[in-house]
Amino acid sequence: MKFILAMVVLLSSSIASAGAGSSKIDRVGINSVGQLYIDLQDNVVQDGCFANAKRLLVPVDHAQLDRWFSLALDARIYDLPIEYSSNACTTDGWSAWLDTGWFQITYPESND
Secondary structure, eight states: OHHHHHHHHHHHHHHHHOEEEEEOEEEEEEOTTSOEEEEESSOOOOTTSOTTOOEEEEOTTOTTHHHHHHHHHHHHHTTOOEEEEEOEEOTTSSEEEOSSSEEEEOOOOOOO
């Protein structure tokens, strides 16, 4: 019984640490250390971040950095909403990491 209770606590804490949200993008770029940053119009959804944190960060060595940069640019240029899943906050609490998460554009329904 203790084992089952311990597993429930472990699984629920790892699920709670992941954050999924949606927003439009204010600014996107590459910082001085090569990380992709995506500044959102809305606050990030991630446990441990400050309530008014609005930045997503992608590590410089992330396999999807170039693709997510292109998607973020398109979303900014065409004012499209994005959806994301972050996995942790930075140590300063002002940004959420998109290290093991996902990132996509939310395309509007077509009227065709």
